[in-house]
Amino acid sequence: MKALVCILLLLETFVFVVQQQVDGGLNENEISQQISSEDGRQNPPQTDTLRAEASTDSQQYCHLCFPDIHAALRELTATVTEQKGHIRELTATVTEQKEINRELTATVTEQKEKNRELRDEMNKKNDEISNLTLSQVEELRKENRDREIAFSASMMESGSGFIGPFTTEITLTYRKVFTNIGNAYNPITGVFTAPLKGAYMFRVSVFGIASPGSTAAIYKNREHVVILDAYQTQGGLNSSNGVVMILEVGDVVYVRLWAGRRIYDSHNNHNSFSGFLLFPLREDHVCRM
Structure with missing residues (x-):
């Protein structure tokens, strides 16, 4: 967020300078020459002093309007690195979850196969019991006929x-x-x-x-x-x-x-x-x- 603010300030300053040049119709050299000419005519001994003050004000203005871009970039890089770490963690979590899902799918498939085998075995046992019951009933009937x-x-x-x-x-x-x-x-x-x-x-x-x-x-x-x-x-x-x-x-x-x-x-x-x-x-x- 700080990086975006710095970029906006730079753009705003650049537009301001361009606008001043367009509106005034003078470049920096012309302004300097004009200032020097005026100072020379009016106060010749103070020209060097004014130039030094103007240079100091310009540096202060730059320090105020243009923050340290390198610090912003470092902060942005740290944020991106942190986000990459989060992404790696999420990727590892997703991969682990996929592996768990594969294991669960394999377990469910195995259980279905066991249930199918158990159902087939139960059906077989039921058929055997049914056949055995019919055989026993027939045997009992025969035995009862002998006992009648x-x-x-x-x-x-x-x-x-x-x-x-x-x-x-x-x-x-x-x-x-x-x-x-x-x-x-x-x-x-x-x-x-x-x-x-x-x-x-x-x-x-x-x-x-x-x-x-x-x-x-x-x-x-x-x-x-x-x-x-x-x-x-x-x-x-x-x-x-x-x-x-x-x-x-x-x-x-x-x-x-x-x-x-x-x-x-x-x-x-x-x-x-x-x-x-x-x-x-x-x-x-x-x-x-």
Whole structure:
């Protein structure tokens, strides 16, 4: 700023001097000669003194109007040098920031690649889980199909009549099959054979008319488990009973009519034998009767 002020002062002084020369029409030599002539005519002895004073005034005027241009230039140079230093610092900062931006860009690109790989891996895992789930569901369905065991049957396929009495116990055959899921019941022999180890529910009902009564029993293998018994001298009579048993694979369950007893059946299906698997058990499960 100081340098600009100095330059303006120099220009202003130069214009002033030129203007004086134009307006006066005299140059410095003419002015000096005129002053010398006048002084010589009027005060000859004072000419040297006046010239010395004029020279001193001129030097003072120059010192007042023209500041030290070298000092201004030095100050301007220092300012420019300082600005260059600032510019270098800014350039270094910008370069550093660009490097940081490049590193951030590289990091973002790397993270995107990792995210893409992670997403592909997750999609792969999801596909594997989905396929595994479908496979497991199909396996469970197959396993459940193997565990779907239930049957229900009645005595006569057609007609009506008495069964018994006999002199010994006989195994009743329920030939009219309503349900036989798993085909574990044999309508020819009247025997149910356990295909799986598990807990099974069985129920039997008997119907008779008057004497000599109707009595039957549920057997597991050759063991008598529960009995159904009904007796009265006249009219219809009936009885039912049920049991839950733990069966091993290959165990058999059936119904036997006692000796000297009889039952009656018709299209109304008075006598029935039913059973189903409640739930399977592991092979290492300890069964207690």
